[in-house]
Amino acid sequence: MKIWGMIWREIAFRKLNFGLALFSVSAAVACLVGTLTLLQADERRTDRLLAEKEAEVAKAGAGLEDAIRRITKGLGFNVIILPEDQNLNEMHLEGSLSKQMPEEYVHRLAKSKIVTVNHLLPTVMKKLTWPETGLSVVLYGIRGEVPLQHRDPKKPLLDTVPEGTMNIGHHVSQKLGLRQGDETVLLDQKFSVGKVHGERGNIDDGTVWINLAKAQELLGMQNLIHAIQALECHCAGDRISQIRAEIAGILPGTQVVERGPPALARAEARDRARQSAEDALARAVASRRELRGQREAFAAVLAPLICVGAAVWIGFLMLGNVRERRAEIGILRAIGFRSSQILLLFLGKAVLFGIVGTVLGFVAGALAGASLGEMPVGLAWLQDPEAPVHFGLALSLAVALSVFAGWIPALSAARQDPALVLQEV
Amino acid sequence: MSAVLELNQIAKAHDSGNGRRVQALDGISLSVGAGEFVAVRGPSGSGKTTLLLIAGGLLAPDEGAVSIGGRDLGSMTAESRARFRAGNVGFVFQQFHLIPYLSVLHNVMTPAVAANIGDAPDRAEKLIARFGLGSRAHHPTARLSTGERQRTALARALLNRPRLLLADEPTGNLDADNAERVMAGLSDFAKNGGAVLLVTHDNNATDRADRVLLLKDGKQAGAPAG
Structure with missing residues (x-):
């Protein structure tokens, strides 16, 4: 049996503690991934709408230009x-x-x-x-x-x-x-x-x-x-x-x-028609960009809040776990476990719920984000060439967050005085 | 007989909680040789457990020196002492201190996580069989009787083939039969060349000891033999 064997068995023994920590990481990752997916969905929808709008404007502009061309054609050679x-x-x-x-x-x-x-x-x-x-x-x-x-x-x-x-x-x-x-x-x-x-x-x-x-x-x-x-x-x-x-x-x-005026009028009319169409498109683009900017700003505030909330929650859970295991830590130190091994016993658990939480949260976030963003899930992540990068980032962030949150409790466990603990319990 | 454990003029004081310093141990010297079973007896608060923790390197004395197998524990860092304990010392406590999420077998094998014990699985199974726990090897410790728990703790203490076995009231929670089995286990360990230091307040528990040290108010009340 190795340290990881002990970690797995402890997780299986205290399922609720692990489940709550897992939920915390999953929720944080799901929120982040969901937000990213929503933004991505919004971007795709914006691109699609703008493309449609652009086509509409181009068509309307072309129609208008053609109409004006036909109307002004009668004005003759100039x-x-x-x-x-x-x-x-x-x-x-x-x-x-x-x-x-x-x-x-x-x-x-x-x-x-x-x-x-x-x-x-x-x-x-x-x-x-x-x-x-x-x-x-x-x-x-x-x-x-x-x-x-x-x-x-x-x-x-x-x-x-x-x-x-x-x-x-x-x-x-x-x-x-x-x-x-x-x-x-x-x-x-x-x-x-x-x-x-x-x-x-x-x-x-x-x-x-x-x-x-x-x-x-x-x-x-x-x-x-x-x-x-x-x-x-x-x-x-x-x-x-x-x-x-x-x-x-x-x-x-x-x-x-x-022969100036008639042809000039024709050119100006065509210019105005084109300009009007381009202005309408530019307004639509600006409006979508502003909306996206507002959403990104909201996400930029929400994401750190979620991370901090999750870290605090994990920290409390880990602290509770350390307290619950004081006697265990004492006897392990007496048996000869080194501080680094005690640290690993707790941080290893944090790494595990960081990894599992990322996987669960990623899937949940992608599903929720795609559902809310009215976008096929496959399109959202599986077909996205940056999906592995996003997953890697989410995984790194979640594991770092878990280790960071569990660091102080784990350190307090590693620094526990075994003599004191064994005399108390 | 070569000394496994040497305590030389050990003194230790601690806070009583109301701001006063209490002298838990004062000038205690003791030597336990290989194959020797030494009991330390005294009433509650006499400093027995403090002595045992100092002997195991879990607590540093204020004065005096501790050595195991000729190695001075005072010159080691906490991490070095932990590493040293993993290979040389076994502990048995009154409260067993078994790890609740591990089975009997895995509890016995716990020292192998701290130190490299090549034949740990085989040895663990033999120890489990020797202490009559063969049918309980894969049971969680919560389903064991108190006697079985203490035997599991004793098996765990012996896995790393320690030179020194430190036992703190190991029979305190046991009935007579189980107490006898545990004491027999300690005695066998000494007979096979190990050194045993047992601390207890129970007169009956010292029957198997080669020598008994009496402690009272942190001082030696009776001369240790040898």
Whole structure:
């Protein structure tokens, strides 16, 4: 029989004493582990909720942005590239352009690495009197947008007009009594009316859109265009200066005019939508963090209190055990037990209930924490790569706590005067 | 005959509890040789138990010297004395002082925890059989009669083959038959070369002693033989 054999037998003999000490350690460990598990559960739930919220916000933001994009899309192109010698008054006052540039310019731009604009639309734009009707209109020749070769294709802002078809503005439709599907003649060419645009209150109401190639043919402008319309990128800073600098490098001999307000409004609206979504998410994150901080602060107070409480309880139990065993200690000293052996007899017991208490408390704490935290237990600890570390920490802490709490009683036992005890009992 | 226990001019005083010092022992000298059974007799409070505890190195005298087997206990630390006791001294007390959570066998084997006794299990079983406790070996001590308890205590005291056996009123709680068996055990130990120091107030218990030392008020009242 060794000292550990005596310890086991004493534990079996005084089950209540051991059980109470075990309960104390288990309760302390369970509280700590339970708290950790709850915090962990909370963190996981927070992460999940935030991810969901983030997805919701992203979805809502994307939806909002898309809605705004679609709404503002109608506001049209906001950058016009014109020949350098084009008089802008002609465009602003008469809605017409007279200076020309090669259609090849738009392809050159599309092949370049330009980043400040996209949605390139080559156009001809001529104010004329519709000979067959006597009505003054702006004739727009358009084709499909020319995609930038270094970028993903974008949904066009303006669709092309098929050959033999014309789209007409509200005023033109009213004046000439033209409806969708009607046949008409312009400059000796037959057209059917493809679309009749609703009233826009601007020059579009008096505009006729036809296919670019047909317009070039009718106006004697083969391979020539009046302008390249584009949409500026949503770039920060002094946008128009950047655009002008970049285009000047690619298309010398051109000028760039910005139609500010509509596109600006579009960019700002998109910004606001994104910002609003991001703000909502940031508020949610801050709120969860604050809540977690409060819980951690509470745990930081609770944990030491539990440890101290458990240590005091264990200390009293051990002291009671030492008193109960005074005669035993006396005879063991008389038999020849050394102080270190007496110390081991008591501290060994403390180590044992520290270890067993940790195991029980860990399981109980993990179960309770997972249950309260609405988290599967397996997920809580078994799948947690840090679980062994946490268990090791809990074990070390519990054993240290037990030994610390039992130290003074054990020391008093080891220092007992056997002569005194044997004379007393 | 070589002396196993030597007490030389032992004096010991202690507080009486009301602030007065009481001289428990005063100038006691005693020598117990191997194979000798010495009894110390005296009334209650005469200093018998104090003498026994000093002889076993559990209590340090105020004056005088104690040696066992030629080793001066006064020159040893408490831990060294404990180690020394584990290999050389056996104790038997009136109150048995058995360990309640151990069986008879494990109680007898307790000294083997303190000192390395190679054949402890075999020897424990032989001692248990010798003292008529064979059927009780695995019983808890609470289920033993007082006689069985004292025999268990005696078996425990003999496990480490001590040179000196110290017995404090070992028959005080026993009936005549059990007292006789315990005294016979002590006597046998002496006959086999051990030294026995028995302290008692019972005249009958000293019958088997080779010598009797009388104590009165901490002083030697009768000359020890030898």
